[in-house]
Amino acid sequence: DAKTTQPNSMESNEEEPVHLPCNHSTISGTDYIHWYRQLPSQGPEYVIHGLTSNVNNRMASLAIAEDRKSSTLILHRATLRDAAVYYCILLRGNTGNQFYFGTGTSLTVIP
Amino acid sequence: DAMVIQNPRYQVTQFGKPVTLSCSQTLNHNVMYWYQQKSSQAPKLLFHYYDKDFNNEADTPDNFQSRRPNTSFCFLDIRSPGLGDAAMYLCATSRLGYGYTFGSGTRLTVV
Numbered sequence: 001d002a003k004t005t006q007p008n009s010m011e012s013n014e015e016e017p018v019h020l021p022c023n024h025s026t027i028s029g030t031d032y033i034h035w036y037r038q039l040p041s042q043g044p045e046y047v048i049h050g051l052t053s054n055v056n057n058r059m060a061s062l063a064i065a066e067d068r069k070s071s072t073l074i075l076h077r078a079t080l081r082d083a084a085v086y087y088c089i090l091l092r093g094n095t096g097n098q099f100y101f102g103t104g105t106s107l108t109v110i111p
Numbered sequence: 112d113a114m115v116i117q118n119p120r121y122q123v124t125q126f127g128k129p130v131t132l133s134c135s136q137t138l139n140h141n142v143m144y145w146y147q148q149k150s151s152q153a154p155k156l157l158f159h160y161y162d163k164d165f166n167n168e169a170d171t172p173d174n175f176q177s178r179r180p181n182t183s184f185c186f187l188d189i190r191s192p193g194l195g196d197a198a199m200y201l202c203a204t205s206r207l208g209y210g211y212t213f214g215s216g217t218r219l220t221v222v
Contacts, residue, residue, distance in 0.1 A: 034210055043115075043201050043213030044154065087153065091210070099144075099203075099211055101153035 004088045009106045012078045020073040020105050022088030027068050032091045035062065035073045037084040038104075044087065047073065083109045114138070117202050117214035124192050124221055132187040132217045134202030143185040144211070145177060146201040154201055160185060192221045 005023040012018040024033065032051050036044040048055055048062045050071075055062040061074040075082055087104040115136045124130040134143065142161050146154035158167045160179045174196070176188040189196055199218050203211040 036211075041216075041218075043203070043216050044211070045213065046210050049210055085153075098156060098159060100156060101146075103153055 004090060004102045006086075006088055006102060006105045008103060009108065011108045011110060012075075013110050014080060015077050018075040018078045018082070018107065020075075020086050020088075020107065021070065022072070023070045024088070024090055025069045027090060028092070030092055033062065033064060033068075033071050034089045034091050034099075035060070035086060036089065037082075037086045039081075039084045047086070049091075078107075078109045080109050080111060083107055115202055115204055115212050115214035117200075117217050119217060120215065122217055122219050124189075124219065126193065126221055127191045130189050130192055130219070132189075132200050132202075132219070134185045134187075134214055135183050136185075136204045136212075137183070138204055138212060139182060140204035140206050140212070141182070142205045143179060144203040144205075145175075145185070145187050146203065148199040148201055148216070150198075157187075189219075192219070194221050197221045 003026060032049050034049040035047040037047050038044040048057055048060050050062045050064055052064060054064060063072045063074060085104040085106050087101050089099050117134050142159060144159040145157045147157055148154040156168050157171045157175055158177055174190050178186045187200060197220055199216045201216045202214040205211045
């Protein structure tokens with residue numbers, strides 16, 4: 001299974017943008033890049049996913065490197081409710097049906 | 112709203128006494144998963160069902176079993192819980208090749 005590497009923790013000031021990096025140098029051509037986050041005492045929740053092109057939704061943006069070996073989750077204005085563990089996960093398209101979580105990045109938002 | 116429901120949210124069981132955790136879904140997804148998450152760790156996949164086909168992870172202890180009587184329900188049975196089995200247990204569903212929807216989890220305490 002392709003592996004992802006993320007920093008263990010990051011801090012951000014409230015209302016400032018946050019860039020959460022993820023390395024996935026062994027990604028294959030059919031692997032989708034998924035981001036989930038887990039708030040304290042909750043199950044993980046979907047944030048965003050992409051394959052090759054950058055993606056935007058109401059929660060965040062996903063910037064994918066041209067060689068697809070890294071990606072960055074962008075929260076445009078961090079709020080206190082964004083404090084969570086963010087997981088970057090690869091899912092093999094059309095055949096993959098197992099998520100293997102890496103260690104994730106614990107985001108602290110400072111008021 | 113379509114969702115994944117886990118009951119109960121909190122479960123206390125005695126050392127060695129069998130316990131069953133339940134998960135139901137209204138999404139009609141064909142794949143259901145069970146994850147174990149210990150404190151300050153990432154979720155760890157125990158097993159999953161693709162329709163009625165059961166897929167066990169290689170390192171899942173024999174003490175853990177699962178049943179899926181129909182599309183909507185999936186159960187996690189722990190035959191003889193030990194203190195090391197205390198954790199949050201997460202149920203998730205997906206359609207093959209798509210992202211996951213997680214339940215809120217059941218926190219298991221073993222006394």
